[in-house]
Amino acid sequence: MRDRIIDLKQWIEENLFSAMPMSIAVIDRDFNLVLANPAFEEKFGDWQGRKCFSVYKDRDALCPHCKGGEAFKDGLPRVNEEEGFDRHGLLTRYIKHTIPFREKDGSIPFLLEISTDITETERIRQEHQLLFDQVPCNILILDRDLRIVRGNRRFSETFGELDGRYCFEAFKRIDQECVDCPARQTLSDGRVHQAHSVVLDKAGKQVHLQVTTAPLGLEKDFQHVMEMAVDVTHTLKLEESLQAALAMSHAMIATSLDAHMVVDGAGRVKIFNPAARNLFNVPPGHPMTGEELSSMLPEDFMSMVARATAPVSLSDTFISTTDDEKIPVRLVGMRLIGGTRDMGMAFTAQDLRPYKKLEAEKLTAERLAAVGQTVAGLAHGVKNLIMALEGGLYMLNSGLKAGKADRMAQGMDMLTRNTERISVFIKEFLSFSKGRSIRVxxxxxxxxxxxxxxxxxxxxxxxxxxxxxxxxxxxxxxxxxxxxxxxxxxxxxxxxxxxxxxxxxxxxxxxxxxxxxxxxxxxxxxxxxxxxxxxxxxxxxxxxxxxxxxxxxxxxxxxxxxxxxxxxxxxxxxxxxxxxxxxxxxxxxxxxxxxxxxxx
Amino acid sequence: MPRKILIIDDEPDICAYLAAALEDAGYSACALKEEKPTLASIAREKPDLVILDIMMPGRSGLSIYREMRSAPGLAGVPIILVSGIQNARGLVEAEKKRLDKDPEKGPPEIFVEKPILLPHLLSLVESFLR
Structure with a gap:
């Protein structure tokens, strides 16, 4: 065992430098590269007899703020992030550890530089940052105390810089957690939660947010929650005004004295208001079909409307009720087109019976007034006629008494003429007062x-x-x-x-x-x-x-x-x-x- | 010399009737045959009394009455205004008001609605000419 450790030490001493996957190089006090491992050569290319700034950065002179120079002076190791060019001239990012090599007398003749390539990692990090900032919603990261750790750009634009503050305090100006806080729920069960939240932006204006919270990290003991919030204020406003408009039109249709009917693109009756039920005598609860409605409107009216590009109006027509009564109406039909979509047809029928009745009454009243005037005027004509007849009788009588034939003849003439006048007068008067209705x-x-x-x-x-x-x-x-x-x-x-x-x-x-x-x-x-x-x-x-x-x-x-x-x-x-x-x-x-x- | 009565009416039969009846009662009577009687043709007849229909097609009897009342030779002639139209009485009253006439002064005049009963007419004529 001991021998094996000795073997290992020997291997490290002989081979570690070459086997290290990081780039390792040694520079002297004149910034000449004096030693480099194969990984360095693989990364930065030819190095022998060249200065460090030339190899790392493709420069002709020392870099400003040269870390190597500082390490030669203070003899301390340091780590920093650098940008340079690889042997193919491509931009490369790396983390460089600079370690001074100190002689026994304290002098520092060399620096050992170990560089780890982070080009790819940095690219991914930048992409993520971009995504984080550019997504069209507010994203923020909360810790387990509901403190704001970070927000994306859109978030800080809307709400200001709130890092470190409690979310409830920052968004709602309150001093304790909200009831049903989705972030708290995610923190306790590790699942995704959603909620609708009304918050205040940096100007104090109300903003409606649709919030989704998700655990940040896959581990059980994740420490952060990501909150994604979409601003739905405008959508809500639109929805609200749409609902108001809808409620208004429903109310108007429901209370209108005119019959309103809407048939959708598939021929189904979608609207048939109470006035329509009344006009067509359709019992409440009876479902109307498009065919049924069409049969009660004037023949072909529906197909006429379906073909027309403008509203079709019949100012004086008839509809049939369910019990086949004909009712005079003013009828308007129009196609409903939403964008390019055929949404069916709308019809309005105005019951003309009250108007017809008034019209007839007015005509009768005018006729009666005319008859009244006529009677008054008639008296005038009749009075003249009476006097003329009296005159005739007087002439006849006085002629008879006095035995004057010409006066008697004059009296007879007067009587005959005025009797004829009476008959003409009465005939014309009757024709006028009769007021027969015209037949065309x-x-x-x-x-x-x-x-x-x-x-x-x-x-x-x-x-x-x-x-x-x-x-x-x-x-x-x-x-x-x-x-x-x-x-x-x-x-x-x-x-x-x-x-x-x-x-x-x-x-x-x-x-x-x-x-x-x-x-x-x-x-x-x-x-x-x-x-x-x-x-x-x-x-x-x-x-x-x-x-x-x-x-x-x-x-x-x-x-x-x-x-x-x-x-x-x-x-x-x-x-x-x-x-x-x-x-x-x-x-x-x-x-x-x-x-x-x-x-x- | 009988007193002369002028009848102005658009109905020839009425003219003939009244003329005959007035002559039978001892007056001299004549009628104006013109469609639009003028002041001159009335003055020419020198009437002692005028019976005037106020509704005539050619011109209104009211305008004749108005002219007569301001004409020097005719202003003092009594007039019996007649009409078959009931509200003509109102027209006559309005016309009198317009002329600013004192009912107590001036020649006698009266509105009578047609038909006129002969005895009534004769008594009116007699009282006006007395």
Missing amino acids: KPVDPVGIALELVDLYKARAGELDIELTHEKTGEVLPADLDAEAMHECLTNLMANAIDACRMSDKKDPCHVTMNTYEKDGALVFEVSDDGCGMDYEIKKKVFTNFFTTKGSGGTGLGLLTTKKIIQEHGGRIEMESELGEGTIFRIILPRDRLPKPEGRS
Whole structure:
């Protein structure tokens, strides 16, 4: 055994220098390399006859802060980290132990330098540091007392330099551990834990963190916990505002008086609000299907919406209820597109029944008001008639008494004439007060106009009035009450002819009926170059019983005309110049024309 | 010489009736046939009394009444205003107010609603011309 130890000592003395895996070199006081082992030569290359700064660092002169120089002076060994270049010129990092070789007289002729290569270790360390600093979350290391050991760059940017402080105190400004602290849980069971934590940043602003804690090290008695915290403040805010928006829209949909329905991309009914259940008469709890909904909407409406790029709106249509009742609604449908995703369709239906009812009531009220006015006006006409009849009787009686035949004849005339007037008066009055509702169907407007011109041609000719019809551009069929429109145009035509008769002109007068389309409206125009109207008369033309024709008119014509036109959704305009003539224009916007019965 | 009564009404039958009845009662009566009676045509007739319809198509009887009351030769002529329209009474009252008329002074005038009973008309005429 002893021999073997002697052998070992001998081997160490002879071979250790060469066998060491570290680089070992010896330099003299002039920084010449005088000895090096194979590992050194392997690392730094050729060394014989060269200076240390040349071999280690590829320099021409001594390094600044030369550690070797210091060791020669103070004779103390030292360790330091160095950077240099290997034999291939690559940057290399190493830890160098410098050990002075002291002679018996105390002088130091040589230094022994042992270098350990840490290039690879350092690279990995730097990579880890980079990762630690650059990850997009806050990372900090806590010790077993929950003191902050280290934080990454993002952490110190957000929270400041907190090394050495207790985490609860640093983050929450409190003086004891938090209940359910995930780091404490990890420290006690060695597992990963998560928690949501509200903390204060370095400016004192609230920050919401999603925290994950994990043991740092695989050993059972690990000493540190790593805490990774993601800032979820912004996400939480977004989530909150999203929830608020959602709650608001839910509340609005739930309480809306209009029916709201949403069908998803797969045709499933996702929203069917209480107003919709009410409108479609769907019992609560009954699950709606897309097919069922589609069958209750107007035919093909859903597929129309599915194809359309813009919202589809039907301002006056019908839906069917579960018990097949037709209900008038305003219906809007639109596709829901989220980004490029087809999210289905949304529908809104507004129940028009209350409006329809009000509209009908208003019309009735207007009609009643007109009848009221009519009755008042009627009294006036009747009073004149009574006086005229009384006059007739007086003439007849006094003629009889005095035996005057001509006076008797005059009385008979007066009685006959005024009896006739009564019947005309009553007929017109009845036609007005009857207020029959208009019934429309598609007709050719030009046909009505031509018929009327034809009807009055002979009468106009007798009075030396030129009556013509003009058609400007194409006129399409329209939904009209032909009979009522005929009555309107008759009134205007009769007025125009009367205006020509009242004119002082020597030349023949003209009456022109013109039919044309303008700005989406159908227009009938009756113009004459008769007597025209002055301001006073123009103001009164549409009032009950206003007539310029003395006993020849009842004053109901234009009022009736106006009423019929209003019932067609149109209006009547008048232009008149005293002595020049008059134009009456019936304007019927096509989109306001009433719809024929049985068509929605 | 019988007193002369002028009838202004757009209804020819009423004119004829009233004229006959007034003549039978001993007055001289005439009616204006014009559509728009003017002050001059009224003055030409030199009436002792005027029966005036205030609702006529050509021009309003109220404007004739207003003009007559400020015309030197006609301001003192009694007028019987007539109309079939009930609220014409209100119009006449408003017109009187506008003229700032003292009801106690000036020639007699009255509003009568149609139809007018003949005995009532004759007694009014008689009292106005007395």
